[in-house]
Amino acid sequence: FNHNGKLVYYGKEHGVEEGEYLVVDETIFHPQGGGQPSDKGTITITQGSKENETVFVVTKVMEGSDHIIRHYGYFSPTCAVTEASLEKDVPVLLEIDSLKRERFAKLHSAGHLIDCVVNTFCRDLNLIPSKGYHFENGAYVEYIGDIPDVDQKVKFVKQINDTLAEWIQQKTLAADIINFNARDYTQQVLQLDEQKDPQKWQETIQKLGGEAAQVRVIGWHCQENEKKLSQLWQEKGGNMCMCGGTHVDNVGRFKKIAVTKLKKKQQNLRVSYVVE
Template identity: 40%
Template structure:
């Protein structure tokens, strides 16, 4: 399937926006058997940057149809909302729904958790520099709830490790208590 129009990403400008409207562009079953909706715009954050995707619901306006969004991915600027219709007998409505208005609802608790875990990775980067680890380069970040981490490239002498761990903890707590923006 070739789609040339990228999905407008509302979540970059309005991270706390959890409900929105969009137009259904396409509904299909992928090669992997999963069903997906493509919309003209979205507030659903796709998986990426070491962060899991949003979940939630997409409802067709003036209908009882609810599509449970279980996974969101982006490819070549197009966002794919994977999931299932709550009532599978209504899937035909999705197949015929191109051009219809839909209402998007993001799961707030999951969005906030994902956001906090992602921000914690940025906070750790600042603290690493502040305690003298500026020579270490952040590599892979994993901001999933089952065990978030950031890997760094470089070396630290073993005799410094324990003291630096405590310094990082103190620095993290100091920056959190100050408040401010994390970028």
Template identity: 30%
Template sequence: MDSAPTKLEYYTDMLKLRSSATVLSFFKVDDRRQALVLDSTVFHPQGGGQPADTGVIAVGDSELKFVVEDVRLKDGIVFHYGFVDSSAAVSESEFEKGKEVVLSVDEPRRKLNSRLHSAGHLLDICMKNVGLGHLEPGKGYHFPDGPFVEYKGTISQTDLQNKQIELEREANALISSGGKVLVAVLPYGDASDLCGGSLPDYIPQNSTPRILKFGDNPGCPCGGTHVDDISEIISMKVSRIRTKKGMTKVLYNVE
């Protein structure tokens, strides 16, 4: 597909839930689903351990609504997958190239996903605070059906239960204290300084990473959506810590 990269509205404003955009293409995917490609979007695509936003895309004041069920990012282009609301007695040609549309993200889903994703980053901070800083963050899964963060390294079986209690206590103490959550796209050197002096190897040195910062704690690179203040996580339950094959997995949920 010959299109410019999609402008990511949520990238600079994580709290934004409504925006306008221009249709670039609209096509059929299978017998049920269709896809919309726009010049910009406020919808967060699935990725980085975070599920996709859902919601609706409308043509101005028209009754025609495109129901967004899934969102994916490929080669810089965001694809909105879903279907045209069958109750609308309006031609689907209204989604032709050049049309102006209004995007509305499902707010409860976005807020839950942002809380879960933020809680995963908060765990990274708490791991260091309870003496587990030697474990390197690996994969994160911040979906409602079973969120977890996986770390490279292990801890002894005798420490698992004690650390689980300490970790949950530390997380909820930080949540109670609160603190602004900030994001900024920065030159590599500034981003590195904000993250404690280094960045992961996968980030190119000539890039401008997006950095997430929880209160006064060191920042970290992340492209997802998050809460505006740590207190919005409300509370966290660390349901289990397990260690196997050189990895430690911390399972959690927000309540």
């Protein structure tokens, strides 16, 4: 949860809440995206001694349309900010809040796991994945469709909660759950350099063949290639779920995942949940 890097530049945007920001050569901070909030933490500008350290508190991280990742926040009031501390290539220490990272990863992963139950055991309901919101102030996943029958709703919630409780008790690897039913969907992990190469994406789809599979791209998403990948996979008759969030490696990290409420939102069915 820490990494040494170099400062690229300091900037300031007027008229926004988090106006000041830092850009570094490499970052371990996950920017807001994938339906979840960004990492939080600090960037310490080191200049040889503890007394000369300048601490920048990171409250939000965003990737702009220019693909530059900006770390927004403020300088600690106990530190002196000098021109020398903001010079290009000065050493920096990046530290993310590990508890927040784990919390956000759990909220995000829980949304995937609920979706896995729906795709595996509730396919007869014809619910189409629509969106996910994995923030602390009320996490949910939404599906296009509805469950009008009250008894079916009760059965739906019970199926999800019972299955998730079983997976947690067994401490199942997350990757094994995503591959729980290989006939219906397949996990394909792509690294960042592969995602920048459309040829790699095409090879991936050809490798999976014509099976009706759900490809979950775990890691950074590459916006300029999403449309191309989507078109290629839809030609194969599959259902693609792009993902740019953080994930847990083992479901045993959860104490509990529980669906708490179903609510109809226009054409969507919202499935609210909590995690521990």
